[in-house]
Amino acid sequence: MRRLLLGLVGLLGFGVLLDLAPRLGLVSERYLPPAGRILAALVEQADRTAFWNAVRDTLITWGLGLGIACAAGIVVGVVIGAVPVLREMTASTIEFLRPIPSVALIPLVTILYGPTTITSTLVLVVYASFWQVLIQVLHGVADVDPVARDTARAYRLDTWARVRYLVWPTALPYVATGIRLATSVALILAVTGEMILGSPGLGNSIGVAQASNAVPQMYALVLVVGLLGVTANLLTRAGERWALAWHPSVRNEVPA
Amino acid sequence: MTPGASRWRDLLILRRFAAWLTLPTVLVAVWWYASAGSTDFYQPPLSRILAAFPDTWFGPRFTGEVLPSLARLGLGYTAALVLGIGAGTAIGRIRVLGEVTEPLLEFLRGIPPPVLVPVLMLFVGIGDLMKVLVIVSGCVWPILLNTVQGVRSVDDVLADTCRSYRIGGAARLYHLTLRSASPQIVTGARQALSIGIILMVISEMFAASSGLGFTVMQFQRSFAIPQMWSGVLLLGLLGVALALLFRVAERFVLGWYHGLRAVSRER
Numbered sequence: 001m002r003r004l005l006l007g008l009v010g011l012l013g014f015g016v017l018l019d020l021a022p023r024l025g026l027v028s029e030r031y032l033p034p035a036g037r038i039l040a041a042l043v044e045q046a047d048r049t050a051f052w053n054a055v056r057d058t059l060i061t062w063g064l065g066l067g068i069a070c071a072a073g074i075v076v077g078v079v080i081g082a083v084p085v086l087r088e089m090t091a092s093t094i095e096f097l098r099p100i101p102s103v104a105l106i107p108l109v110t111i112l113y114g115p116t117t118i119t120s121t122l123v124l125v126v127y128a129s130f131w132q133v134l135i136q137v138l139h140g141v142a143d144v145d146p147v148a149r150d151t152a153r154a155y156r157l158d159t160w161a162r163v164r165y166l167v168w169p170t171a172l173p174y175v176a177t178g179i180r181l182a183t184s185v186a187l188i189l190a191v192t193g194e195m196i197l198g199s200p201g202l203g204n205s206i207g208v209a210q211a212s213n214a215v216p217q218m219y220a221l222v223l224v225v226g227l228l229g230v231t232a233n234l235l236t237r238a239g240e241r242w243a244l245a246w247h248p249s250v251r252n253e254v255p256a
Numbered sequence: 257m258t259p260g261a262s263r264w265r266d267l268l269i270l271r272r273f274a275a276w277l278t279l280p281t282v283l284v285a286v287w288w289y290a291s292a293g294s295t296d297f298y299q300p301p302l303s304r305i306l307a308a309f310p311d312t313w314f315g316p317r318f319t320g321e322v323l324p325s326l327a328r329l330g331l332g333y334t335a336a337l338v339l340g341i342g343a344g345t346a347i348g349r350i351r352v353l354g355e356v357t358e359p360l361l362e363f364l365r366g367i368p369p370p371v372l373v374p375v376l377m378l379f380v381g382i383g384d385l386m387k388v389l390v391i392v393s394g395c396v397w398p399i400l401l402n403t404v405q406g407v408r409s410v411d412d413v414l415a416d417t418c419r420s421y422r423i424g425g426a427a428r429l430y431h432l433t434l435r436s437a438s439p440q441i442v443t444g445a446r447q448a449l450s451i452g453i454i455l456m457v458i459s460e461m462f463a464a465s466s467g468l469g470f471t472v473m474q475f476q477r478s479f480a481i482p483q484m485w486s487g488v489l490l491l492g493l494l495g496v497a498l499a500l501l502f503r504v505a506e507r508f509v510l511g512w513y514h515g516l517r518a519v520s521r522e523r
Contacts, residue, residue: 003355010356011363031378088275096280099450099499103457103469104491107476107484111298181447188368188454195370196461203371207462210374222371229366 033216041216042223051205055224058201061118062190065125069186070179073130077137082167087138098135102128102189106196118200121193128189129182133175140174141167173247176240183232191225202228300482305489308482313490317471322490325468328384329456332391336448340396341441344403345433354404365401369394369455373462387459387467394455395448402444406437439513442506449502453495 019035021027033041045051080086102124109120144167152166194203202225209218284302291301313322347354347361372393373386380386410433418424418432434441460469472487507514 003358006352006355007359010358010360013356014360027379088272089279092276093279093283095499096496099453099495100492101450101453101457101495103454103461104472104488104495106457106461107472108488110476111481111484184366184368188370188451191368192370192454192458195373196458206371206374210377215378218374222367222375225371226363226367229368230363231366233362233366 030215033219037216038219038223042220045217045220045224054200054202054205057118057199058190058194058203058225058228061121061125061193061199061201062186065122065190066129066179066182066186068122069126069129069182070133072126073133073178073182074137074175077134078141078163078167078171081138081141081171082163087142094131094134094138098131103192106193110197116198116200120197121190121199121201124193125186125189129186132182132185133178136174136178136181137171140171143174144170173244176236176244180233180236180240183236184229187225187229187232297479298481300485304482305485309486309489312483312486321466321468321471324384324466325456325460326494328387328459328467329391329452332388332456333395333449333452335388336392336395336399336452337445339392340399340444340448341403341434344400344441345407345429345437347400348404348407348437349433354408361397361401365397369451370458370462373459382464387456387464390459391452391455395452398447398451399441399444402440402447403437406440407433409440410436439510442510446502446506449498450495453498457491 015035018032018038022029022032022034080090105124105127109123113120113123148166148170152162157165190201191203191206193199194201195207198204198207202221206218206221206225209215209221288302291299292303294301347357369390373390376386376389376393380389414432414436418428423431456467457469457472460467461473464470468487468491472484472491475481475484475487
């Protein structure tokens with residue numbers, strides 16, 4: 001209760017600060033409109049179909065990219081992680097490909113798939129979030145308890161059963177972390193792709209608002225993107241708790 | 257060590273080296289030969305891309321575009337480290353501060369940093385300051401939040417020991433708080449580095465007139481395709497080099513921690 005109240009005080013304080021700073025002339029209203037005007041712009045945006053279309057496009061790019069990246073990351077990670085030879089052979093390549101900044105691909109996808117298509121942005125999103133998931137899954141698969149592994153072997157569990165009852169539960173906390181990281185990275189890349197490539201979505205709307213000097217609208221859109229990010233964070237964390245309810249790290253957590 | 261054992265070890269090292277090298281070599285070879293006869297304007301042969309590389313990047317562009325970009329990244333990243341660790345320590349140590357700022361920080365972190373590019377452009381134009389600020393605004397969150405977590409999870413026994421020995425102030429901050437938070441801080445710093453590289457490029461792609469990201473985009477717009485590919489390669493190499501540099505730094509800062517982990521695992 002105390003935490004909730006203090007947190008609200010913090011948020012409200014920030015809002016009041018944003019409202020007062022331009023009103024008192026600390027910053028120019030042209031750069032930072034009072035919070036009230038931003039909220040008004042937000043309400044006005046909410047009335048337009050264009051806005052909801054942009055939200056939908058962003059959600060589709062984000063969700064689709066994240067889904068593909070997660071599925072590919074988990075499957076590839078489990079396969080590579082379970083076969084020692086494969087892991088040894090691919091380690092250097094993964095180490096090399098992973099730190100390549102995904103934005104380096106922006107000019108490439110532009111010429112290969114065209115600038116304003118959703119595919120271009122999707123490729124960026126998938127590339128960026130795939131590595132987050134893959135690395136975590138590889139760590140997770142490598143973390144299997146030796147005793148549990150020997151037990152599984154002694155009981156002659158077949159490959160499928162070993163993946164299902166040994167590897168998967170061990171890797172799950174890592175997978176959850178990977179998905180959480182991938183979710184925020186995917187949003188960053190989705191919005192970036194929309195802003196720079198101009199594929200439809202909130203990022204594109206922000207770029208348009210900025211170019212046409214519609215400052216309150218731009219802030220309102222930034223606010224919406226921020227809220228999307230927070231919601232995604234809360235959702236993935238809740239999902240993590242739900243999927244890992246049996247795991248000691250969640251079970252032992254003392255409420256602060 | 258017997259001669260046989262040492263030969264065995266040499267063989268093992270050789271084997272690991274071979275495993276390390278095989279797949280990258282195969283991939284590059286496949287790219288080289290598959291693209292060798294390519295007449296596709298957009299996908300030139302690898303040989304032409306490599307031929308364009310030195311001319312494109314080792315001339316005046318190196319000091320004119322590449323170095324300034326890296327300097328902005330270094331500046332922004334360092335500022336984010338100082339800010340993130342400083343504010344994170346304060347928020348982690350002072351409970352009320354943590355409770356007041358927590359939802360706000362969650363929200364600010366949720367905003368994808370690229371959307372701040374247009375916002376910051378309003379305030380400071382499109383100069384170097386904007387680019388550095390964009391990098392700071394993206395890098396600071398992972399560092400800050402991980403520092404808060406790390407500072408909060410200081411071992412109780414160590415904290416009590418400090419108290420009974422009356423270790424306080426700067427000594428406590430350095431030897432206890434920052435030291436035990438450092439593994440978490442390094443994790444945050446690693447995440448921040450890859451975000452920083454992304455933002456370095458983005459801040460130069462959106463309404464800019466110089467820098468590495470701008471140059472690569474310019475090549476694409478003017479259909480200088482081999483040069484553009486070489487730019488993509490350069491960005492990739494930079495990412496890899498910075499990741500390696502980070503690993504060296506991590507080994508230096510966290511040497512004690514990895515040693516501790518290795519010992520406790522052996523037991």
